[in-house]
Amino acid sequence: MRVLLSTIGTRGEVQPMVALAMALRELGQEARLCVPPDFRDWVEGLGFPVVPIGPELRPTASAAPRVQTPPTPEQRRRMIEGTVAVQFATIPAAAEGCDVIVAGGAMSMAAHSVAERLGIGYVYVSYCPVTLPSPHHAPVPVWGQAPVPVWGQAPADATAGNRALWAEDARRWNGTVGAAINAHRAAAGLAPVADIRGHLFTDRPWLAADPTLGPWPEPADIGVVQTGAWILPDRRPLPPELERFLDDGEPPVCVGFGSVRAPRDIARTTVAAARALGRRVIVLRGWAGLSPADDGPDCLPVDEVDQQALFPRVAAVVHHGGAGTTTAAALAGAPQVVVPQLYDQHYWARRVGDLGIGIAHPPAAPTAESLAEALGRVLHPDVAARAASVAGEARTDGAEVAAQRLIDGA
Structure with missing residues (x-):
């Protein structure tokens, strides 16, 4: 089996993918990674092929301003269109010859479409329970950091039920990234999707979080598979x-x-x-x-x-x-x-x-x-x-x- 592990994010998103790659190799399978260029040398040094995607992210971790302001709607639109275009341009070649794509994090917007076009498997993984829909918690409000586009406004009615908040969250996904994703799907000969969040997350997402630290609440609207956290063995001696x-x-x-x-x-x-x-x-x-x-x-x-x-x-x-x-x-x-x-x-x-x-x-x-x-x-x-x-x-x-x-x- 050959697996593409793809994520757009910092070390918190990339390191679990490397842990999975090592586990796959131990079981005699092949893994390659599609990750930001910041991690290319590190991952290749561990013996895995890497396809870099997007810009370097390290500059975004510079000292935070005293007051962080959210991007304007126009800035958000440009960021979204840019990251979606980069993913649709990069992931197809990275996935050639693979049997399945594992996509990590909510900013992985092209992987499912690429898997669909190639006729291969697809798994979406989250690293935290509250990033997945459940009546037991509300969506996570986020302000984004360039170059990662997020919408994340706090709900207007914080007293509304969690189901209503997640329904609004789904509408926000559609309104924010739906047009960009469906435009690239059309160019690839794929039908449009009406529920963008459901398309990306699927009805059976994986949760790579420890069940003691971050348990998945039950019952749930979607069939989450909680595997436990993906921990990379590290045997480096301390300096x-x-x-x-x-x-x-x-x-x-x-x-x-x-x-x-x-x-x-x-x-x-x-x-x-x-x-x-x-x-x-x-x-x-x-x-x-x-x-x-x-x-x-x-x-x-x-x-x-x-x-x-x-x-x-x-x-x-x-x-x-x-x-x-x-x-x-x-x-x-x-x-x-x-x-x-x-x-x-x-x-x-x-x-x-x-x-x-x-x-x-x-x-x-x-x-x-x-x-x-x-x-x-x-x-x-x-x-x-x-x-x-x-x-x-x-x-x-x-x-x-x-x-x-x-x-x-x-």
Whole structure:
């Protein structure tokens, strides 16, 4: 079997696909990836062919402005038309000779049409329960970052039932991307689709989230297949400088925002908060280029490292609430302070609080005082004990489960 794994997104969307690719290879199958060019060298270094798609995304993770404004309708239209055109131009060649396309994330807008034209299988995967329709939760409001187009206005009537909100969400999909997708379908000789969201998600989407951290609510309107999170095994050793820092005192606090934008001065604010509690800090620079205010011996900025090796050795993790970071910290048994910025991050922040393995920072911009208060709470021994307990409940076999389902034709 030859599988194309395609996604438009940052590391949080790409890394699970790489995990699935590795699981497929372990089972004797072939995988290739269609991902943004930022990840080409990394993925090819793991031995997988890559077809780059779209522009580089790293520049979008520069420091966020104090006030983020949504794109205008005209800007949104141009972004949508651009990303749809790029996908319809790139994915057909990437999918040649494949038996199935697995498309990750809501911005994967051409993969199903390409699979239909080639007469091959198609699977849509989400990494968070609230991004899929259910009467048990409302659609996720989002403000977008270029070059990713999103609409995401908060519902006008927040008291309406979730079914009504999801119906409005479906209409928004049709009104926002329907014309662009159907124009390319017509050019490919395909019939138009009336329900764009249903076409992209299908009536049996996969959910690559851990059932303890992000359970799918039942009963549901659609038949979701929850495989568990797709976790990429990482066996890189920690850098010697980081090892020495970890060995030179009690477990430090770790702050990082991965490949997304970060609140202004979040690293400096976290350092000040940790110092107020007598704690050292590791700053994961990430795409936003986080850095502490000084080069004091109690702070260590580092580039990308193996979170699976680092997180079990820290006292707490301050992060943005991406699915991958939340899962990695939970598996490590590390208490969490989540400072969500957008989209599904607010869901993961709530789940961390609901599970008792950390807290969500209030919506206001973090200050040294607010982060010190949050860290003081999660550094309590009861939270650490609860985090260790949940770590024992979480699963690590999601990618293997998904790979076997693909082979079995499920």
